[in-house]
Amino acid sequence: MSSSDTPDPVGGTAGSTAVAHPPVAHTEEAHHLGHTLKPRHMTMLALGGAIGAGLFVSTGAGIHTAGPGILISYALASVLVLLVMRMLGEMAAAVPRSGSFSEYAGAAFGRWAGFTVGWLYWWMVTIVLAVEASGAAAIAHGWLPGVPIWVFSLVIMLVFTGANLLAVRSFGESEFWFATIKILAIVGFLILGALAIMGWLPDADAPGLDNLTGKGGFLPNGWDGVIAGLLAVAFSFGGLEIVTIAAAESDNPARNVARAVRAAVWRILLFYIGSVAIIATLLPWDSDRLGSPYVSVLEDIGIPGAANVMDIVVFTALLSALNSMLYGASRMAFSLSKRGEGPRRLSRVAGNGVPRVAVLASSAFGFIAALLNVWWPEQVFKHLLNSVGAMLLFVWFAIAASQLVLRRRIEREDPDRLIVRMWAFPYLTWFVMIALAAVSILMLFDADARPQLLSSVVVVAVVLAFALVREGRRRGLRKRARARF
Template sequence: MPSTTVKAPQESDASLSHGLKQRHLSMIALGGVIGAGLFVGSGAGIAAAGPSIVLAYTLSGLLVMLVMRMLGEMSAAYPSSGSFSAHAERAIGPWAGFTAGWSFWVLLCTAVGLEGIGAAKIVTGWLPGTPEWAWVGLFMLVFCVTNLAAVKNFGEFEFWFAALKVAAIGLFLVLGVLAIAGVLPGTGSPGTSNLTGRGGFFPGGGEGLVVGLLASVFAYGGLETVTIAAAESEDPVRGVASAVRTAMWRIALFYVGSMAVIVTLVPWDSKAVVEKGPYVAALDELGIPGAGQLMNAVVLVALLSAMNANIYGSSRIAYSLVRRGLGPKGLGRVSAGVPRIAVLVSCVFGFGCVVLSYWRPDDVFSWLLNMIGAVVLVVWIIVAVSHLRLRRSRTVPFLTWVAVAGMAAVLVLMAREPGTRVQLYATGGMTAVLAVAGYARQKALPVATV
């Protein structure tokens, strides 16, 4: 007796252009590593965990390396603009691809708005009296136009954005190490006083480490963009493998290394760490004239880079879902190798989030932020399950099970902490709704005889 299974329309990226070069992919991977979460979000983690933030970033970095290893392996075998969503559909079913894809689309579009707001705050600090919303609108317009053009424009923007961020972080690390060693002119070595004094290495105890760990986990969001972009590269298989490898070791250098430098140079309980940002606070501690404002400029570049990358990523995820029969057909229209309707819709959604932040900041916008709070973790879990199912005929991937255990631990920790519990439940609710909608969509897909 023949069996019947639901068969989703298979995606073809043939209509997309292939204008991304290897240098673009490598820098996109770097740009994803050095994101706004590192420059802006790490201050709250330091304030909670103190010097133990170094341990928190090390543990979460190991988890991210495992996730990127899995995602890189699947994307090299099956290059697709749908990335983890396409892998989930292949490994688990269309409902899983639908759930992973649309939840991540909501996350990226909302992040576009948040990054626009953050960038506008920096500019209005330099130009007081100018309206924030106008700057957000200008940034959105620039990157919308950029993404409506050929994909190589996106690649060039990200290449130079990432190059500036890499140079800034590299210079920061060099200056920090010289200051710690006591050889930087005009500065004295702090020794280990900031690491062992003020409550020791674990001033917040286990709870402080947990808060720092949760903050560090979600600071790594954005690494997935390189596997989405791989489908539009000249050599997807070689490109994604190389880009993922370079991203993995740079995690240790940029994240863990810079956290170690910051907590050694600056007292962890300094108000400047949160108010000015940890990197600006560290440079101010060194007394380098104008360095703080220069770092603010780098943070602005990081936010604009993230806006550009998230507009790109959200449009390609939407395009991929539609091509596989998991979304409204209009979003799948391609012109000159670019899914322009998907780009426009993603930008409109992102700017809508900005409007909500001014119009309904305490209810609707707050609810939206909680809803996307744990989406990255949901995506990582789906990546791990997809990897297990796609590898089930081969040797059991031990490291994948280690990653699953790590993600389960993070879920438990989120449920324990009042500050993250709401996010966990809100994201869980959105995921459940999308899973039901995805299953209904799956039932409506063509049935093929196997």
């Protein structure tokens, strides 16, 4: 048996792209994905996906909702995402796959599960990348008001579609530098904020702990505010999972994904919690300047042109997140196609190792959604956005449930593959599943979050029903085929 046919503990073979079933035979010429991503590319890809406009723009809304207690909200959300990524890192290091959690769900529960998780994730990220494109276009329109926003949206989507059609190493390099710019900006903000808090900057007055403990105390809106804040920030960390999708295109998937997951998760937690702590310390939680919290802090510190500086940083962050999301969507579509769960043409790979048809298909929906966001933001796009409002909860739950099943299978068949291990298994895995269910219940009783949850549930139900009907038809065809012989 060749090395490419090494038994795979989660089903199939280590060299195949299928997990729970053999790969579907294709008549078209196909190539394998490239394997040129380095650990630094993978880490920055994760950071690029997770650090979007939400960190720079939405932080103020969270602080206004929960007061300084938003730090508890972020801490709770951080623990949850840390555990989810640990589970996903365990599976991705053991069996790297371009479909990542979609393939693991299929291996654990059947093809219907892989189909459902994969296409729901694809739907989610294509909607999100449209949001990023529209946000970046709005900033560019502020710089050049004579150019319509839809033109900027179109140009941005064209540019990043082209970037994703390049060899994966070129894409990795571009994302590395995009992510580097915003990371440097965050690090600079953390340093300046810490100096201002300690009173070491000439133009900034040290507030001490007044903004954390005064004006109603640390929890001015009580625990209800913390819960509302948790619902507001729980989805801020979406995008980290892209690093496990990229593992299949790295030169050493098992080792690189383990390193990238550790590095990305801890950096994300530092950037988010550190930034929020500085803002909550330097600005009163009831300030009317929390609409642009980073700009307000930098202006108070005495940074000239703070608004223009942050416009550039946010613009870069949006483009970087869009770039990562388009990559994740195209690889998920490619993986689904290779497993026979999507149109065959999506699995065709160009000579440079890029699934160009999958990239074009994913960006085409992004084009449409971005224009809908510009032309009919309330009438059409709001409903599309609601449909993915709670989708990340479903994906995270699927990751936890899959790890619960596959961990035992890998331990039984090939324990040496467990390079990364989930802590306190299975107790923390069950804790995550219960916590995600609790967050869903909280969303149901929150007036702002309820439409998102219900819309997402409808989409999940439709895709799941389609997957089950599809699987039932396949089983019927197999039974009739066996009956003939």
